[in-house]
Amino acid sequence: MTTIYDPMNLGAVTLKNRIIMAPMTRGRAGSSGVPGELMATYYAQRASAGLLIAEATAVSADGRGWLNSPGLFNDEQQAGWSSVAESVHQAGGKLFVQLWHMGATVHPDFLDGDKAVSSSAIRPKGKHATPLGEGRELGTARPLSIEGISIQVQNFARAARRAIDAGLDGVEIHAANGYLIDQFTRDSCNLRTDDYGGNIDNRLRFMREVVAAVCKAIGADKVGIRLSPTNVSWGVSDSQYQETFTQAVKQLNEFGLAYLHLLEHLPGTEKAVAKLDYLTPQLRKYFDGPVLVNGGYSPESAQKALDSDLADGVAFGVPFIANPDLVARFETGSELAVPESQYFYTPDSAGYTDYESQSPCRICI
Numbered sequence: 001m002t003t004i005y006d007p008m009n010l011g012a013v014t015l016k017n018r019i020i021m022a023p024m025t026r027g028r029a030g031s032s033g034v035p036g037e038l039m040a041t042y043y044a045q046r047a048s049a050g051l052l053i054a055e056a057t058a059v060s061a062d063g064r065g066w067l068n069s070p071g072l073f074n075d076e077q078q079a080g081w082s083s084v085a086e087s088v089h090q091a092g093g094k095l096f097v098q099l100w101h102m103g104a105t106v107h108p109d110f111l112d113g114d115k116a117v118s119s120s121a122i123r124p125k126g127k128h129a130t131p132l133g134e135g136r137e138l139g140t141a142r143p144l145s146i147e148g149i150s151i152q153v154q155n156f157a158r159a160a161r162r163a164i165d166a167g168l169d170g171v172e173i174h175a176a177n178g179y180l181i182d183q184f185t186r187d188s189c190n191l192r193t194d195d196y197g198g199n200i201d202n203r204l205r206f207m208r209e210v211v212a213a214v215c216k217a218i219g220a221d222k223v224g225i226r227l228s229p230t231n232v233s234w235g236v237s238d239s240q241y242q243e244t245f246t247q248a249v250k251q252l253n254e255f256g257l258a259y260l261h262l263l264e265h266l267p268g269t270e271k272a273v274a275k276l277d278y279l280t281p282q283l284r285k286y287f288d289g290p291v292l293v294n295g296g297y298s299p300e301s302a303q304k305a306l307d308s309d310l311a312d313g314v315a316f317g318v319p320f321i322a323n324p325d326l327v328a329r330f331e332t333g334s335e336l337a338v339p340e341s342q343y344f345y346t347p348d349s350a351g352y353t354d355y356e357s358q359s360p361c362r363i364c365i
């Protein structure tokens with residue numbers, strides 16, 4: 001029987017266990033988006049995970065709309081990521097970085113007052129902290145031109161190249177949670193009438209082009225992708241979500257990706273999606289490669305996911321924040337520390353690198 005503590009292969013990388021750290025934006029990269037020593041320490045502290053998927057990282061300046069979030073579109077940012085990769089590798093870990101463009105959820109304050117870009121002229125539900133203040137209402141985006149789409153596709157590919165040049169093990173394409181790729185995928189926000197909108201195949205075109213360009217840049221065996229078929233972040237939804245995401249997964253098979261990462265809360269654990277069908281079992285069935293699942297898992301439910309062949313590995317988000325030694329705590333059945341959410345996005349070490357490790361991890365030495 002395979003356990004969550006057993007090694008696994010994800011494309012080009014071999015993981016020492018199947019406990020993966022989910023990508024989590026923490027806002028410690030300063031106004032320039034350059035990862036520094038603090039981030040290197042944070043990720044190295046958690047290197048006993050089979051794989052660390054570092055937080056959403058902007059592929060271009062116009063895709064970065066989260067205060068102090070990292071980027072990977074200039075040399076300084078690449079150098080910063082290089083020191084993070086070095087620290088993680090020295091600590092025996094493996095590191096992917098999640099690549100995003102926030103699309104319509106970038107507040108104009110980040111763009112000198114310009115409109116954000118998206119699939120269409122949409123206005124996401126929600127507010128953002130910006131350099132000009134807290135809780136600023138988002139504006140209406142402008143649709144990308146055909147040329148603009150192709151520039152964004154290349155931005156993903158270039159950022160992926162930078163990640164590998166910086167010494168990371170791979171990248172995860174962020175196609176989830178209502179950001180730019182998802183703004184093309186779902187029909188509540190893609191109102192286009194050209195080849196990038198309308199039917200499901202057209203709405204998936206942007207995702208396919210990004211995946212193809214990133215795979216060409218660094219090799220499909222270093223590329224994962226994250227989807228959140230039933231997540232309603234920023235008010236996105238899809239009237240055909242079962243079919244849309246089934247098609248998405250089938251189309252992704254063409255690329256031979258390292259993994260598919262599904263963020264979908266276990267039934268009953270998340271109110272917002274309670275009325276939607278739980279798609280993970282079906283999507284797992286259609287995807288030819290390794291599947292990672294995430295959303296409210298415990299070590300027990302994670303083991304059950306492997307036993308029932310729902311997944312090959314399980315990602316944990318919040319539990320990793322206050323438990324840098326999460327793998328060891330799971331293994332020994334130790335109590336988990338509870339994170340303080342007021343520090344999720346604050347700029348310094350408090351609630352970030354100051355959580356204690358109780359014991360060394362037996363299986364990761």
Ligand SMILES: Cc1cc2nc3c(=O)[nH]c(=O)nc-3n(C[C@H](O)[C@H](O)[C@H](O)COP(=O)(O)O)c2cc1C
Nearest residue numbers: 022023024025055056263295296297316317318344
């Ligand atoms: C502080 C915080 C930041 C997050 N940032 C990201 C992110 O950058 N990219 C992403 O895809 N999901 C992000 N998420 C979602 C997590 O990756 C994960 O899906 C979620 O926490 C559910 O998993 P869990 O129940 O194990 O915590 C974030 C969640 C939290 C709590």
